[in-house]
Amino acid sequence: MNKRRKVLILVLLISIILIFVIIYKLVQNGIELNKLNNVYKDIDIIEERVSIYYLNNGNIPIKNNRIDFYYSINPNDNNNFYEIDLEKLENLSINYGKKEYGNDDIYIINEQSHTVYYLKGTNYNKEKFYARTLKYEKVDLNQYK
Numbered sequence: 001m002n003k004r005r006k007v008l009i010l011v012l013l014i015s016i017i018l019i020f021v022i023i024y025k026l027v028q029n030g031i032e033l034n035k036l037n038n039v040y041k042d043i044d045i046i047e048e049r050v051s052i053y054y055l056n057n058g059n060i061p062i063k064n065n066r067i068d069f070y071y072s073i074n075p076n077d078n079n080n081f082y083e084i085d086l087e088k089l090e091n092l093s094i095n096y097g098k099k100e101y102g103n104d105d106i107y108i109i110n111e112q113s114h115t116v117y118y119l120k121g122t123n124y125n126k127e128k129f130y131a132r133t134l135k136y137e138k139v140d141l142n143q144y145k
Contacts, residue, residue, distance in 0.1 A: 029125075036124045038095040040132050043116045046097075046107055049089040050114060060109055061088035067108050069117065071130045075138040080111035083119075096120070 053061045062082035069081040084107045086092055096118060097107040104120040115136075121128045 032124045035122050036129055039118050039122050042094040042096055043132055045094060046116050049092060053089060061085045069108060073131055074113050074115040074136040076113040077110040077115060078112040081108045084109050
């Protein structure tokens, strides 16, 4: 083999490796995005069912164990987070939150704001997401008294 042919083979191998790395990253990014979207869909459904439950019962559907959670994004949250009792919610079809992926695979709710979080969180673009990324504003209830 002459030198030119060796260089051509080396360039071809490097190109193939780069293509595989790019494809891997795209697939991985797609999987992460799909999981994030599924968590967002779950939270939408759960928030709707929790609202209906609250209107009908006057309380939120929770299990009695308080959960330590430090990733609150709603300024109206207090420090009381509880696991949502999914069995109390009707017509619930969700992807996560059933402890199939570990004990932290649950949805939790803040007692005061009723904001729903996914305790396990999900990664996307090297960031961890626990809830929908909405723009929350602090509400001062004292002004309405």
